[in-house]
């Protein structure tokens with residue numbers, strides 16, 4: 001981690017520190033004495049010749065000693081690093097730190113890249129290399145941050161009927177709900193409901209077999225809960241109760257309330273800040289003899305592995321996601337009996353084609369892509385998920 005003292009001058013990156021709200025007099029490099037006035041952020045260098053995986057231990061050690069709980073870890077990667085090199089550094093800093101932005105000096109100013117897009121900050125004559133800005137995992141997944149993020153994007157997670165991709169989005173929710181099999185569940189819980197479609201589909205399916213379902217749904221985001229209740233009403237699911245809360249301390253079942261005979265959790269565990277508590281919360285929701293359906297992204301799929309190699313910036317859920325085998329082990333440890341698994345969202349290149357279709361072709365290819373994906377998912381289910389790596393997502397059914 002030695003070398004590159006020029007790049008390691010906090011003043012060289014003043015426009016970035018300003019943008020991050022990090023005080024330059026509280027930034028510590030590995031050779032600095034402790035800052036007076038308390039900890040702030042940690043600044044380190046990754047020289048051009050160093051292997052990110054090998055250098056990470058020293059960087060992480062410096063960050064653990066120097067950065068405040070809500071401080072930044074700033075790593076100056078010297079030279080002109082490729083995206084693949086930056087991606088390798090991101091992997092080496094995880095799971096303690098999550099890379100959220102990259103800053104590259106250009107003739108017009110310092111270019112800031114994040115998942116929200118790029119913009120240019122004022123220039124600094126002394127900045128060289130690429131500055132990688134990372135935040136502690138706990139900060140990125142903090143309850144307030146999660147609520148703010150999903151409140152802001154709630155409409156996006158609901159989708160717009162008739163828009164390209166909407167049919168695909170709704171089909172995926174139905175596929176997860178159908179994983180419950182032929183049931184007439186009376187008490188259904190949607191655990192991290194988003195816009196509520198998985199729980200709603202399960203309730204409609206129960207009713208179609210003569211069941212008389214009550215749907216309970218919760219999400220950290222009040223806006224998501226509001227949308228779920230609205231969607232349930234408009235889909236004809238009259239008995240729907242929404243609450244706000246996290247899987248780590250779920251609001252259903254509250255003290256004195258019964259557990260559920262069907263619990264579904266779709267696309268949620270990859271956002272869990274505390275996995276053990278999240279699974280304990282899920283466990284409490286399922287009544288003896290009840291069914292649990294759980295699905296999420298598959299970090300080992302062909303497409304996700306490629307993204308991980310090539311893209312230096314990834315959403316935290318792609319870093320935090322778990323393989324189905326790990327999720328299965330968590331549940332079996334808690335007494336659940338595994339019944340079936342399947343893949344459902346096809347991986348590389350289907351998501352790219354869906355994107356192209358939505359952005360350039362006004363959804364023209366949508367029905368073909370959806371038919372392809374449906375057939376592949378049905379065949380995965382029939383083959384008991386033997387082809388999981390072809391899919392970006394997994395889903396499983398358990399009983400307890």
Ligand SMILES: C[S@@+](CC[C@H](N)C(=O)[O-])C[C@H]1O[C@@H](n2cnc3c(N)ncnc32)[C@H](O)[C@@H]1O
Pocket residue numbers: 146150157173191192193194195196197198219220221224245246247248265266267268271272273278
């Ligand atoms: C990808 S969306 C999936 C929503 C819905 N289940 C679906 O399949 O469409 C993830 C949802 O999980 C919620 N979430 C994030 N962290 C959570 C946690 N720790 N416990 C429960 N829900 C959480 C988010 O607010 C968001 O609505």
